[in-house]
Amino acid sequence: MKELICILCPNGCALSVADDQSELAVTGQKCKRGQEFAIAETTNPTRTLCTTVKTSFPEMPVLPVRSATAIPKERIFDVMTEINQILVTEALSSGTPVITNVLGLSIDIITTASLENTH
Amino acid sequence: MKQTDVIVIGGGPAGLAAALAAHRGGAQTLLIEREPRLGGILKQCIHDGFGLVRFSEQLTGPEYAERDIISFKQAGIEALTTTFVTRIKKTATGFILTAVNETGVLTITAKALVLATGCRERTARQVFIHGTRPAGIFTAGTAQHYINLLGQMPTKKCVILGSGDIGLIMARRLTLEGATVLGVYEAKPTPSGLTRNLYQCLHDFDIPLYLSQTVTRVYGEERLTAVEVCAVDENMQPIAGTGQKIDCDALILSVGLIPENELAVSLGVELDPKTKGPLCNEALMTSVDGVFSCGNALHVNDLVDYVSESGERAGTAAANFSCKQRAEIALTADANFAYLVPQRLDLNDIDTKTIIYFRSQRILENCDVVVTVNKQEVLRKHYSHLRPPEMERLEVDFATLNLTSDSTLSFKMEVR
Ligand code: SF4
Numbered sequence: 001m002k003e004l005i006c007i008l009c010p011n012g013c014a015l016s017v018a019d020d021q022s023e024l025a026v027t028g029q030k031c032k033r034g035q036e037f038a039i040a041e042t043t044n045p046t047r048t049l050c051t052t053v054k055t056s057f058p059e060m061p062v063l064p065v066r067s068a069t070a071i072p073k074e075r076i077f078d079v080m081t082e083i084n085q086i087l088v089t090e091a092l093s094s095g096t097p098v099i100t101n102v103l104g105l106s107i108d109i110i111t112t113a114s115l116e117n118t119h
Numbered sequence: 120m121k122q123t124d125v126i127v128i129g130g131g132p133a134g135l136a137a138a139l140a141a142h143r144g145g146a147q148t149l150l151i152e153r154e155p156r157l158g159g160i161l162k163q164c165i166h167d168g169f170g171l172v173r174f175s176e177q178l179t180g181p182e183y184a185e186r187d188i189i190s191f192k193q194a195g196i197e198a199l200t201t202t203f204v205t206r207i208k209k210t211a212t213g214f215i216l217t218a219v220n221e222t223g224v225l226t227i228t229a230k231a232l233v234l235a236t237g238c239r240e241r242t243a244r245q246v247f248i249h250g251t252r253p254a255g256i257f258t259a260g261t262a263q264h265y266i267n268l269l270g271q272m273p274t275k276k277c278v279i280l281g282s283g284d285i286g287l288i289m290a291r292r293l294t295l296e297g298a299t300v301l302g303v304y305e306a307k308p309t310p311s312g313l314t315r316n317l318y319q320c321l322h323d324f325d326i327p328l329y330l331s332q333t334v335t336r337v338y339g340e341e342r343l344t345a346v347e348v349c350a351v352d353e354n355m356q357p358i359a360g361t362g363q364k365i366d367c368d369a370l371i372l373s374v375g376l377i378p379e380n381e382l383a384v385s386l387g388v389e390l391d392p393k394t395k396g397p398l399c400n401e402a403l404m405t406s407v408d409g410v411f412s413c414g415n416a417l418h419v420n421d422l423v424d425y426v427s428e429s430g431e432r433a434g435t436a437a438a439n440f441s442c443k444q445r446a447e448i449a450l451t452a453d454a455n456f457a458y459l460v461p462q463r464l465d466l467n468d469i470d471t472k473t474i475i476y477f478r479s480q481r482i483l484e485n486c487d488v489v490v491t492v493n494k495q496e497v498l499r500k501h502y503s504h505l506r507p508p509e510m511e512r513l514e515v516d517f518a519t520l521n522l523t524s525d526s527t528l529s530f531k532m533e534v535r
Binding site: 077 | 155162165166167168171177179181182185266267268269270292295296313314315317318319322323421422509
């Protein structure tokens, strides 16, 4: 039996996953997304990574970014190392990739704000 | 002198929603923001989880803000940024507002005002800690500002006091950027933040949460070098002999938010001691005619979606505002409610849908919220649990209840 919290919405349902005869039985979810979350969390936990990248613009020295989709949880610090090497020198708008296919994970790191919005 | 119908003060999510709603309601609208960029606190809330209710998506703070900023700009609403409101005077026909920015002093008149001034963090002054006053004590929001807007790390090894959501989010953020978060200390026996944040911010990174423990002393001359933590009893008083010294270079406070209402108070707006925001009616009009309140200035929300919702409501009402007699009755709530918003209902202006926001005072399992009019039950809603960190939203149709100025409108919580 594994206890976890569904993080997909603010309800934060407390879920239990029981490992019966090679099938995962999930209880505690208020909606079916909790079931999917619990199974993913037990087999391959992933998280959306949100952080910043450095820019060359003094009025906005860092720009927020996130992984376009959730990345494997155990790769978070590896991806952070990659992101921290980036320097943005152009006035990117939000949704622009700053790294494509980070560490071969088939996931892009995209901006979540626009540098052109400064003024 | 500049003239407009509605002035919205504050360019965060509440103000943006209010300005858009006022504009759509046909009012000439002006938004005033003290910072250079619109978006308010969302600019620095780079984590995701925003917008699930409003957009059915998990957005980051800047992405959520950008959606509103785009709509705002497309609507062609005027915004004055880097502009500070210094004074507001009520006149017979509206308001005269004085503001300053780089062009000088501006005087603007308006028929209605929306105060969307957000909230501020409780600081070290509001928490009782012994010792020196070294550098290295700051609020979670300040740490967030340093890291997410300025790109500067304010600590290498820290202790967080208080388990509010921003503190939890910052525990994760600091860890991601290479700092060590030694623990989150919460004086109360239960955490203040959302369960999902305890899980994804602390549990994910093996950051310990210590309940019923607080920081009692700080050490260090110029820079903080250590803190003393101590267990507390049920009255939150430190228990002698439980003190423990922890070496660190910063103490980060996440001990709560307070609605920011300096301008409201200067206008004579009456505040609710429970929410610390204005007493409002269902249109979110305060005790002063023509002054509306929304977002975190009204009460501290946990979801931005409801900040926007209240902004929209206040903006719409401000656009429709005309001075008329009010016939307000109070919405009373029993002691199980931490608060209830709105606190009043204007019988001259009653709508078929009144949105009520509330929080419970303590954790309640399997209970009903019951609404009575003159002790007669008119509505009952079941909740599997109510927790103080989770704001609840309830829609009630008061229009069909034949309320009069003598009606007693009460809310209570009943555990089944
Ligand atoms: S199970 Fe459904 S309702 Fe519960 S937290 Fe997950 S997404 Fe939300």
